[in-house]
Amino acid sequence: MAARLAQTTLDPDSFRAIAELAYRESGLTLADKKATMIQSRLRHRLRALGLPDFPSYCSYLKSDQGRQEHRHLISALTTNVSHFFRERHHFDTLRALVTQRLPALRAGASLRIWSAGCSNGQEPLSIAMTLLECAPDMHGLDLRILATDIDPKVIAFAKRGVYSDRLMEGVPTPLRARYFTHAICPETNEPGHAAGAQIRKLIRYNPLNLLAPWPMRGRFDAIFCRNVVIYFDLQTQCGLWPRMHQVLHRDGVLFLGHSERISPPEHFGFRVGEPTTYRPA
Numbered sequence: 205m206a207a208r209l210a211q212t213t214l215d216p217d218s219f220r221a222i223a224e225l226a227y228r229e230s231g232l233t234l235a236d237k238k239a240t241m242i243q244s245r246l247r248h249r250l251r252a253l254g255l256p257d258f259p260s261y262c263s264y265l266k267s268d269q270g271r272q273e274h275r276h277l278i279s280a281l282t283t284n285v286s287h288f289f290r291e292r293h294h295f296d297t298l299r300a301l302v303t304q305r306l307p308a309l310r311a312g313a314s315l316r317i318w319s320a321g322c323s324n325g326q327e328p329l330s331i332a333m334t335l336l337e338c339a340p341d342m343h344g345l346d347l348r349i350l351a352t353d354i355d356p357k358v359i360a361f362a363k364r365g366v367y368s369d370r371l372m373e374g375v376p377t378p379l380r381a382r383y384f385t386h387a388i389c390p391e392t393n394e395p396g397h398a399a400g401a402q403i404r405k406l407i408r409y410n411p412l413n414l415l416a417p418w419p420m421r422g423r424f425d426a427i428f429c430r431n432v433v434i435y436f437d438l439q440t441q442c443g444l445w446p447r448m449h450q451v452l453h454r455d456g457v458l459f460l461g462h463s464e465r466i467s468p469p470e471h472f473g474f475r476v477g478e479p480t481t482y483r484p485a
């Protein structure tokens with residue numbers, strides 16, 4: 205069976221059914237040229253479920269008992285690559301924003317940041333370190349980071365907060381010493397680092413599909429939605445911008461990934477700031 209599965213190919217009808225489901229549920233667009241990648245990512249699901257081929261897998265997805273499998277499917281199809289302090293210039297902009305808000309924060313105002321599509325947690329932890337590095341008294345101020353992702357697997361990883369030394373590369377040595385302790389990665393037994401309480405306590409992790417209704421009340425001072433919409437088609441992206449605008453403070457900032465754009469920004473009530481940085485117009 206295992207040998208047969210290793211050769212199971214993703215037929216065009218199954219590809220179409222999987223692509224439709226992924227689009228409907230998560231906004232992911234799967235181009236035809238991704239078929240081989242999808243085939244190899246999903247073979248382990250067929251193996252886990254004891255299914256002989258992709259048509260059986262698609263029938264299972266459509267069945268009542270297959271509802272649970274949608275989660276695993278989306279998890280297998282999403283790309284979770286991330287790293288600490290990715291696109292460092294965004295963190296410079298964040299530091300400038302926080303520094304400007306310091307008097308208000310010290311007078312009791314709050315600062316709310318959303319990492320939307322946070323993957324394994326490197327992004328919210330980079331945000332947390334940036335905040336705490338802004339001033340010596342940051343610990344006592346009202347700071348909170350919401351970190352969400354559609355994939356419960358990455359949320360579980362992020363909550364554990366243990367990173368192999370390879371994944372720690374982007375963290376400068378002084379920050380490593382201040383905010384992390386040495387640890388062994390639970391799944392791989394590799395040497396690594398565990399995020400400390402100082403930064404972890406600023407972050408709330410929750411699974412959230414960006415296409416579903418958002419339960420959050422209140423607005424954010426900054427939203428990081430980076431390298432997420434690149435997997436969405438234009439229509440899905442255009443549906444997202446007004447919602448982002450609505451939950452962003454009028455003097456807030458929205459960060460996108462280096463190959464993502466709001467086009468045209470003024471159509472959605474934004475103006476371009478620094479590269480891939482948008483502010484309400």
Ligand SMILES: C[S@@+](CC[C@H](N)C(=O)[O-])C[C@H]1O[C@@H](n2cnc3c(N)ncnc32)[C@H](O)[C@@H]1O
Nearest residue numbers: 230282283286321323354355413414430431432
């Ligand atoms: C490439 S990672 C980006 C991580 C981080 N923002 C960064 O830039 O390093 C993209 C993340 O978006 C998440 N994602 C994809 N579709 C989503 C959706 N519809 N709702 C919420 N998250 C989604 C994926 O699960 C994945 O973890």
